[in-house]
Amino acid sequence: MTRRLIIPLLVSFSAALLTGSSKTPSDATEWPFYGHDAGGMRYSPLKQISLSNVTRLRRVWTYHTGEAAEASTGRHKLEPFECTPLMINGVLYVSTPFNRVVALDADTGAEQWKFDPSPNDSGKRKLKGQHRGVSYWQGLTAGKLSQRILFGTYDGRLIALDAVTGRPCSDFGKEGTVNLREGVADRWPAMLYGITSPPAVYKDLAIMGAHVPEAPGRGPSGMLRAFDVRTGKLVWRFHTVPQPGEFGHDTWEADSWKDRTGVNVWSMMSVDAEHGLVFLPLGSPSYDFYGGDRKGQNLFGNSLVALDAATGKRRWHYQLVHHDIWDYDPPAQPALVTVTQQGRRIPAVVQVTKMGLVFIFDRLTGKPLFPIEESPVPQSSAPGEATWPTQPIPQKPPALSRSTVTRDDLTQVTPESRQYCSELFDTLTTQGRYTPWGLRPTLVLPGTLGGATWSGVSFDPTSGYLYVNVNEVGAVGELKAQSQGPLTYRRSNKEGEYARFWDRDHYPCQQPPWGTLNAIDLNTGDMVWKVPLGVVDALTAKGVPQTGALSLGGSIVTAGGLVFIAGTNDSRLRAFDAKTGKELWVERLEASGHATPMTYLGPKSQKQFVVIAAGGGGSFSEVVADVLAAYALPD
Numbered sequence: 095m096t097r098r099l100i101i102p103l104l105v106s107f108s109a110a111l112l113t114g115s116s117k118t119p120s121d122a123t124e125w126p127f128y129g130h131d132a133g134g135m136r137y138s139p140l141k142q143i144s145l146s147n148v149t150r151l152r153r154v155w156t157y158h159t160g161e162a163a164e165a166s167t168g169r170h171k172l173e174p175f176e177c178t179p180l181m182i183n184g185v186l187y188v189s190t191p192f193n194r195v196v197a198l199d200a201d202t203g204a205e206q207w208k209f210d211p212s213p214n215d216s217g218k219r220k221l222k223g224q225h226r227g228v229s230y231w232q233g234l235t236a237g238k239l240s241q242r243i244l245f246g247t248y249d250g251r252l253i254a255l256d257a258v259t260g261r262p263c264s265d266f267g268k269e270g271t272v273n274l275r276e277g278v279a280d281r282w283p284a285m286l287y288g289i290t291s292p293p294a295v296y297k298d299l300a301i302m303g304a305h306v307p308e309a310p311g312r313g314p315s316g317m318l319r320a321f322d323v324r325t326g327k328l329v330w331r332f333h334t335v336p337q338p339g340e341f342g343h344d345t346w347e348a349d350s351w352k353d354r355t356g357v358n359v360w361s362m363m364s365v366d367a368e369h370g371l372v373f374l375p376l377g378s379p380s381y382d383f384y385g386g387d388r389k390g391q392n393l394f395g396n397s398l399v400a401l402d403a404a405t406g407k408r409r410w411h412y413q414l415v416h417h418d419i420w421d422y423d424p425p426a427q428p429a430l431v432t433v434t435q436q437g438r439r440i441p442a443v444v445q446v447t448k449m450g451l452v453f454i455f456d457r458l459t460g461k462p463l464f465p466i467e468e469s470p471v472p473q474s475s476a477p478g479e480a481t482w483p484t485q486p487i488p489q490k491p492p493a494l495s496r497s498t499v500t501r502d503d504l505t506q507v508t509p510e511s512r513q514y515c516s517e518l519f520d521t522l523t524t525q526g527r528y529t530p531w532g533l534r535p536t537l538v539l540p541g542t543l544g545g546a547t548w549s550g551v552s553f554d555p556t557s558g559y560l561y562v563n564v565n566e567v568g569a570v571g572e573l574k575a576q577s578q579g580p581l582t583y584r585r586s587n588k589e590g591e592y593a594r595f596w597d598r599d600h601y602p603c604q605q606p607p608w609g610t611l612n613a614i615d616l617n618t619g620d621m622v623w624k625v626p627l628g629v630v631d632a633l634t635a636k637g638v639p640q641t642g643a644l645s646l647g648g649s650i651v652t653a654g655g656l657v658f659i660a661g662t663n664d665s666r667l668r669a670f671d672a673k674t675g676k677e678l679w680v681e682r683l684e685a686s687g688h689a690t691p692m693t694y695l696g697p698k699s700q701k702q703f704v705v706i707a708a709g710g711g712g713s714f715s716e717v718v719a720d721v722l723a724a725y726a727l728p729d
Contacts, residue, residue, distance in 0.1 A: 128427070129362065135553045136649065137653075142695070142701070143727060144654040153724070154703070156724070157196075159190045161191060163720075174688040174689075175709020178691070179692060179722070184200050185197050186722075196209075200697065200703070212249075223248040223290060225248070226290060226291045227245075229245065229300065233298060236265075243255040245292060246292075250273065252274050266326045279313075286307050288304065296320075303361075304316060309381045311355065315333075317335075341393075350390065354380070358376070361548050372400070372401050375424035375425070383420070383584070387582065391417055392416070392417050415485060417482040419531060426547070428443050428444065429550070430443055433454065434617045442616070444551060444553070446550065448547065454619075464488055468485070471527075475532060476531065490618075494564045497539055498526050503604050504519060505606070524538070526539070532572065546564055547645075549646055549649075557673075563609065565608070565609055567602040569592070600714050609645050610626060611624070613672070626640045628666070644662070645662040647659070648690040655673065658691045660686070665687075665708070666681065666682055666683060668681075684721045707722050
């Protein structure tokens with residue numbers, strides 16, 4: 095080897111050590127983050143699969159986690175398989191509803207290793223719940239290259255695994271594990287404190303939210319914390335319920351801030367590494383449907399908050415719902431995009447909501463890019479409640495889902511559905527999106543499953559189009575006084591606390607479409623197209639097509655001009671023309687794919703794969719499976 099060749103190789107190797115990588119993950123051919131990039135655009139520049147050949151897509155491999163068989167024993171209910179895998183260096187990293195992590199060959203789906211955080215469950219597995227994925231970090235540890243998979247568990251642990259072997263990293267926490275309950279939930283040992291979404295990784299920090307109880311009002315803290323990815327040591331914390339002397343503390347009357355649970359990030363966060371920011375979609379204060387014990391605006395509940403990612407200091411915030419009593423917490427990962435207005439390119443952040451409203455802000459300042467008006471809303475008459483007099487309504491983009499319904503709007507898909515929904519509707523009171531829960535039966539539209547959900551968005555930076563799937567279904571219930579327990583009032587209904595405005599077959603009570611896929615031009619704020627998403631097979635058989643279907647699980651968009659999405663409760667994966675919304679390809683799955691797909695280029699085959707987790711389950715998909723399915727073009 096000549097000296098001329100040796101020097102560039104040494105420089106390249108030194109640079110790899112400095113960056114902590116033998117091969118830096120590629121946004122061009124891989125899928126290194128939950129949302130493809132740290133800002134969650136879910137855009138892939140791959141275009142091997144295109145408008146002209148997408149109809150030739152075929153299943154090329156299938157991986158079974160084995161958990162469907164475990165659930166079939168009757169010991170364990172199988173939760174939805176909501177994971178979006180990562181693909182880095184030719185390896186897929188997948189998490190399962192039982193909180194296991196699996197590494198697969200990206201070309202063949204062959205299992206390379208498996209890690210079970212609860213191997214000795216003695217026949218009773220406690221670790222089960224939604225688990226949307228893992229995160230990846232690489233860097234130098236003790237002078238050696240370290241590649242780590244970071245993930246949380248439903249019982250409140252943060253675990254670091256060697257990405258190559260699947261073994262716990264012994265130098266992280268206690269033999270690879272940090273107990274996240276310490277300092278936030280240890281005073282409530284019987285209450286929920288778990289992790290359902292992947293950590294946000296910024297430089298050498300793993301930034302953690304958590305899933306905490308929605309009732310009662312007092313319990314584990316929803317504070318944000320950052321841990322050193324090498325050692326597991328706590329680096330910073332951010333009080334999501336401001337403590338005395340902190341900004342926002344005065345938005346909680348009296349001592350209602352003390353031990354307040356909720357105000358947590360259970361969904362995905364986004365990181366702007368260039369500007370050193372992490373964006374938090376902060377949830378509702380508990381209890382979700384009655385706030386008489388927490389009068390005030392309740393910061394930082396229901397807020398989009400930008401923190402200095404290195405220190406946890408607040409840069410800016412915007413509260414999307416004041417004093418929430420609807421469980422209208424922002425459920426989706428904030429999308430970091432670039433918007434062009436008056437010839438100026440603006441780094442922006444987009445937050446979609448259960449209300450069906452879309453908020454767009456300057457990412458650096460928090461200034462709205464389209465006007466937002468504080469509009470008067472109906473006020474509660476429930477004893478002790480003090481709802482906020484106004485709520486922020488963006489003037490653009492238009493609302494994605496309906497917020498009112500009349501008797502003329504009720505479903506006619508079957509005579510039985512029409513009769514059931516008419517009788518139900520006549521018992522309800524409703525005043526639109528912010529109808530306060532009262533002492534008589536009430537309808538709120540959209541409900542907690544309506545509007546945009548944790549499914550989130552995808553964004554095409556070449557067109558400026560944002561894609562989001564939306565549900566059209568309301569919530570019904572009434573407040574009932576509680577004679578026992580910590581709650582004064584609790585939302586109730588004969589169909590359960592989270593009852594929906596649907597019939598006995600779970601068909602929403604308003605006329606279709608019940609689920610849509612939407613495209614918005616973020617540069618103008620205008621709707622480009624809206625199409626029904628999904629079908630109801632039983633209704634199609636009766637000659638009632640194009641109803642749309644409810645969905646949980648989002649979309650991705652590619653340079654091939656395609657939007658891929660599963661999500662719907664009809665067990666299908668689809669591809670749409672990104673420009674027109676025309677459905678181009680549809681494939682049946684073993685169960686509904688309540689997850690977001692991902693795509694990558696197989697390093698050996700040089701084929702573009704589209705992968706989806708198909709597990710069904712949840713509140714409206716009875717069929718369950720444990721399938722990870724990969725599609726590609728034939729040879």
